[in-house]
Amino acid sequence: MAGTGEGKKEEADYKRLHSFPLIRHTDMPEEMRVETMELCVTACEKFATNNESAAKMIKESMDKKFGSSWHVVIGEGFGLEVTHEVKNLLYMFFGGSLAVCVWKCS
Numbered sequence: 157m158a159g160t161g162e163g164k165k166e167e168a169d170y171k172r173l174h175s176f177p178l179i180r181h182t183d184m185p186e187e188m189r190v191e192t193m194e195l196c197v198t199a200c201e202k203f204a205t206n207n208e209s210a211a212k213m214i215k216e217s218m219d220k221k222f223g224s225s226w227h228v229v230i231g232e233g234f235g236l237e238v239t240h241e242v243k244n245l246l247y248m249f250f251g252g253s254l255a256v257c258v259w260k261c262s
Contacts, residue, residue: 178249185243188222192246196256200230207231207254214258222260229257 177193184192195217203210211228218226222244229236232253238245244260 176250179246180249180255181245181247183243183245188243189246191221192218192258193248196246196248196258197250200250200254200256214256218258218260225262226258226260229255231255 177197179189179193182189195214199210199213199217203213207230211230214228214230215226218228227238232255234255236257238257238259238261240259240261246256246258248256250256
C-alpha cells in the first residue's frame with residue numbers, strides 16, 4: 157500500500173514540474189501563436205477539472221478575436237486527424253499529459 161501513495165506523489169510532482177506549455181506542432185504566425193498559447197494556459201488553469209468549459213472558453217475567445225469557425229479539443233490520450241486552414245493550427249501539451257488542439261476550418 158505504501159507504494160501506491162508514493163506513485164501518486166511522483167505523478168503530482170511530475171505534473172508540477174511540467175506545468176509550462178509545450179508546443180508540439182503549430183503553423184500559426186508568431187503573434188497569434190503567443191496569444192493562443194496564453195489563452196489555452198489560462199483556460200486550462202481556470203477550469204482545471206472541466207475540460208469542456210476550458211474548450212468552450214478558448215473557442216469563444218478565438219471566434220471573437222480571429223473570426224469564426226474555430227474548433228478546440230482538450231484531453232488526455234486522444235487521436236485526431238483534421239483538415240484546417242493554413243496558418244491556423246496549434247497542438248500543445250500543458251500540465252504534463254493534458255493536450256490542447258486548436259484549429260480553424262472554413
